[in-house]
Amino acid sequence: MIHLPTAARGPLRALALRLVAAIGLVLFIVFVVYLDRDGYRDGDDTSGLTLLDCFYYTVVSLSTTGYGDITPITPQARLVNVLVVTPARVLFLIILVGTTLEVLTEQYRTNARLARWRRHLKDHVIVCGYGTKGRSAVGALRESGFDVKRIVVVESDRPSVRRAAADGLVAIEGSATQSTVLTDAHIKDAKAVIVATDTDEASVLVTLTARQLTAGKVRIIAAAREAENAPLLKQSGAHQVIVSSATAGRLLGLSTSAPPLIDVVEDLLTPGAGMALALRSAARDEVGRSPREVTEPVIALVRLGRIISLAMPESAKIETGDLLVYIRDDRPSPVTASA
Structure with a gap:
């Protein structure tokens, strides 16, 4: 089931309001008729x-x-029927029919939005799992300027699905280990698949399914809890594996031996804190120059998919097609901060 992002409306509240309006209208007409009860006749009963x-x-x-069987017999009662009961009858029908029309209209609108979403979905990122890792991955994509409309969340946990939809994301309810679910997410047209499930076993199954459907043409990034499962994920088809437990353990160790390094890493990973890692293509006038001569502080080069640190001889000169990994100022501007 595909859940498109929607604004919270509270359908039960809207239905309750309509029900209260209908009951209130009935009670009002009962009151009006009861006040003029002597102007009505019930068959042969004239009491x-x-x-x-x-x-x-x-x-x-x-x-x-x-x-x-009950009819108005006095001019006053008939006038009340013309001026009060008949308009109330029309209003009562509007309340009942309006509820049905609203449901049908909402269904049509949802189907139309779903068809339009399917038609334009391409070069998107599929995030399998919307737990802590999945939400952090989506947050990083948003911070980098990635269009939120091109992010699709696949999650089997219903509360997480509702949370993703509330965050403005398209969420598909189902297990990412099933090929039909990933097909609904248009995995063949995707730019990348982020595997952020809760267990390494599930990550392996999701990675295998994704590789089978895409024949290795879509980039797969998987998260692993244990380092020993990283080779298995790569054999399953993951292009890159992030080991969460090893990374967390190393940071814990650095926090003891070199506390300032933790502050630097935290600054790099926290949006708006001060520093942030960024990636851009080398400009034409930068080709042939040393990375140290670039305006931004460059810390590495990416050449043909290979990371080249500044300590390596290959980094002496920037070549055509190189990507520069640099540190940019991520502090909010004074105008933004004051706003």
């Missing part, structure tokens, strides 16, 4: 209407059933 008779007459009148 006037009881409160129950007023309820009965109101219900059959507003629902347009109109059995005709």
Whole structure:
């Protein structure tokens, strides 16, 4: 099931309001008829209407059933029917029919949005799992300027699906280990697949399924809890594996031996804190120059998919097609901060 991002409306609240309006209208007409109960006749009974008779007459009148056993006999009662009961009958029908039309219209609108989404979905990123890792991955994509409309979340946990939809994402409810679910996410047209499941076993199954569907043409990035499962994920088809436990353990060790390094890493990973890692293509006038001569502080080069540190001889000169990994100022501008 595909959940498109929607604004929270509270359908039960809207339905309750309509129900209260309908009941209030019925009670109002009962009150009006009861005040003029002597102007109505129930068959051969000329003693006037009881409160129950007023309820009965109101219900059959507003629902347009109109059995005709109770009729207005005085000019005043007939005028009340013309000026009050008949408009109330129309309003009552509008409330009932309007609810049905709203449901049908919402279904049509949802189907139209879904068809339009399928038609334009391409070069998107599929995030399998919307737990802590999945949400962090989506947050990083947003911070880098990636269009949120091109992010698709695949999650089997219903509360997580609702959370993703509330965050403005398209969420597909189902297991990413099933090929039909990934097919619904248009995995063949995707730019990348991020595997952020809760267990390494699930990550392996998702990676295998994704590789089978894409024949290795879509980049797969997987997260692993244990370092020993990283080779298995790469054999399953992951182009890159992030070992969360090893990374966290190394940071814990650095926090003891070199506490300032942790502050630097935290600054790099925290949006808007001060520094952030960035990647850009080398400009034409930068080709042939040393990375140290570039305006930004370059820390590495990416050449033909290979990372080249500044300590390596190959980094002496920037070549055509190189990508520069640099540190940029991520502090909010004074205008943005004041706003």
